[in-house]
Amino acid sequence: MPTGLVDAPTTNGHRTTLGDFELNIFSDGNYYLDGGAFFGIIPKSMWSKKVTADERNRLVVGCNSVLVRTGKNTVLIETGIGNKFDERTAKIYEPEAKLLDNLTEAGVDPEAIDTVINTHLHFDHCGWNTVRTSAGVKATFPRAKYWVQKGEWEHGQLQLERDRVSYISDNYNPLIERGQMNLIEGDREIVPGVSVRVYPGHTRDMQAVIIRSGGQTACYISDLIPTSAHLDLLWGIAYDLFPLEAIESRKRFYAEAIPQKWLVIYTHDPAMPWSYVRDDGGGKYSALPVR
């Protein structure tokens, strides 16, 4: 496995270096998802060998953001669930909403973040983009430019029966109205060393974030592979809008990530936020922990 990367658990997350960059995982805390929904077409007899559900068939799910310090830029990838749920929804998911506290505890000033990237706009990926105050909706990171795919935003605006509950417009529309969120089309570099790449499947325009420095690469793969238990080719989540495309996107991702030994970062893994990936053949893959 690549040398030079050390996973250093911190009081509220994990830290490693990637070339000249420093990567910190900050969690918004855990929440609950239905086990069946989390593993799509995979029967419980199989997924229950990897994860344990509670008496209501719920799984504890993580909510990992990444802070990337490149030396020039301070980039936050994903902003968790936040605190915008009504009481009924909060009872279902029981979010902890700890991201801002965890950043503060680590001495990260929200004003220091100049770039925020959302892989897509489901509520568990952009929740702390903004905060509601008595004076209206404010950007949590006032000096940051925010980035998301235009097609993802357009889809959220449609408010379709299938997935409208996933889109809370206060997480992004006020930023777009103020010109603080950039709606982009396709793959591109966001700041030097940090780029986005569209991998359709979970949504049509979900983008992963690729971080490169000093010959090393990390990829925040978002809901294309939400945890290290989802690596096998067919282990997608039931929320995927385009499951066949998700399989093709996973193949395209593995074709680079495995031979090039990318560090793969998982949004929803409560225990292992990142790992390398090994191809075990026959559509099976395993996570190799960072030591």
Ligand SMILES: [Zn+2]
């Ligand atoms: Zn999602």
